[in-house]
Amino acid sequence: MRTLAMCVLLGSAIVAGQHFQEGDGKKRNPAIGNIVAIAAGEKAFNEGCAVCHGQNGQGGRGPNLAHGRVMWHTLSDEATYKRIKEGVPSGGMPPTPGSEEKLWQLTAYVVALRAPAAESPQTGDAAVGETLFWGKAGCNECHSIRGKGGSIGPDLSDAGGSRSTTVIRMAIEDPGANGSKGFEKARVVLKNGTALEGVLKNRNNYSLQLLDGRGELHLLLMTAVREFTVAKQSAMPPNYKARFSAAEINGLVAYLAKQTARPLQAAN
Numbered sequence: 001m002r003t004l005a006m007c008v009l010l011g012s013a014i015v016a017g018q019h020f021q022e023g024d025g026k027k028r029n030p031a032i033g034n035i036v037a038i039a040a041g042e043k044a045f046n047e048g049c050a051v052c053h054g055q056n057g058q059g060g061r062g063p064n065l066a067h068g069r070v071m072w073h074t075l076s077d078e079a080t081y082k083r084i085k086e087g088v089p090s091g092g093m094p095p096t097p098g099s100e101e102k103l104w105q106l107t108a109y110v111v112a113l114r115a116p117a118a119e120s121p122q123t124g125d126a127a128v129g130e131t132l133f134w135g136k137a138g139c140n141e142c143h144s145i146r147g148k149g150g151s152i153g154p155d156l157s158d159a160g161g162s163r164s165t166t167v168i169r170m171a172i173e174d175p176g177a178n179g180s181k182g183f184e185k186a187r188v189v190l191k192n193g194t195a196l197e198g199v200l201k202n203r204n205n206y207s208l209q210l211l212d213g214r215g216e217l218h219l220l221l222m223t224a225v226r227e228f229t230v231a232k233q234s235a236m237p238p239n240y241k242a243r244f245s246a247a248e249i250n251g252l253v254a255y256l257a258k259q260t261a262r263p264l265q266a267a268n
């Protein structure tokens with residue numbers, strides 16, 4: 001019985017994973033995965049990027065981009081392109097000039113590499129970030145780390161092991177910019193007039209599940225629902241960048257980068 005239950009659980013996890021990829025799966029730029037484009041991107045990378053990211057993207061002043069590990073929380077192709085084109089001024093990465101073709105070649109090269117934040121150099125002070133996370137930034141109201149904290153947002157126990165530095169920084173500075181993946185903010189008004197707000201957990205033609213700010217899960221039948229809207233913006237507060245200094249944000253990024261749930265694999 002127990003084994004069977006495990007299989008069922010695993011089965012649904014796999015289905016959820018596939019669904020996630022399909023939902024994300026816009027048509028990719030032809031440079032992505034194209035060997036000729038990747039080689040051209042590598043050449044441009046060695047000329048303009050290696051000074052900070054290392055000759056093979058293994059890291060230096062800029063983060064390690066060079067482990068071929070497939071990550072769940074990776075930047076989308078478009079977000080990677082945008083990062084390269086516009087840079088990350090707050091994080092010390094300059095914008096890159098050049099044609100769209102050259103920028104996509106660089107993107108194709110970088111997509112072929114990837115590294116989690118835990119293996120990348122951090123400029124911030126993790127202790128500063130830790131104090132903010134559990135204190136005045138209130139991140140713990142929505143996120144938990146190793147069983148402590150809230151559940152509106154994703155668990156961050158493995159933030160640094162499964163997300164790159166930029167994904168973490170982007171999530172804080174520009175929430176939702178990389179997609180809200182299973183944590184869409186929704187508002188429901190029931191036929192009896194009750195209004196509910198929270199994060200949408202599951203939805204089909206007959207019912208939906210909404211996790212509210214107190215961590216309560218509501219299973220609602222569509223027949224009882226009068227209005228249902230999914231917000232475009234993230235459920236996460238949009239103003240951290242204005243509220244905190246660059247050093248404080250860097251501290252938060254460094255603190256989350258340290259969170260790993262599993263031992264790091266040896267570099268290959």
Ligand code: HEC
Pocket residue numbers: 045048049050051052053061062063065075080083084088090091092093094096106107110164165166167169
């Ligand atoms: C002056 C140093 C510097 C140069 C030159 C530089 N970078 Fe960066 N890059 C950084 C830093 C620092 C970050 C981390 C920014 C942050 O904290 O989010 C970064 C972040 C990135 C990221 C996001 C990594 C992630 O987390 O997925 C990509 C992609 C990237 N750089 C690609 C490039 C490419 C391609 C070039 C060359 C066209 C380049 N960089 C040139 C310093 C640099």
Ligand code: HEC
Pocket residue numbers: 073133137138139140141142143152153154159163167168171172175176179180181183184199233234235236237240252256
């Ligand atoms: C009001 C609730 C709320 C608060 C407060 C909040 N978050 Fe979030 N956060 C969310 C939700 C919901 C998501 C997932 C949806 C999204 O990214 O739009 C999220 C996503 C994230 C992610 C991306 C995780 C992933 O899956 O890649 C990171 C990192 C993160 N938050 C860090 C923080 C930090 C650091 C703070 C405090 C400075 C914070 N959050 C405060 C609700 C919150």
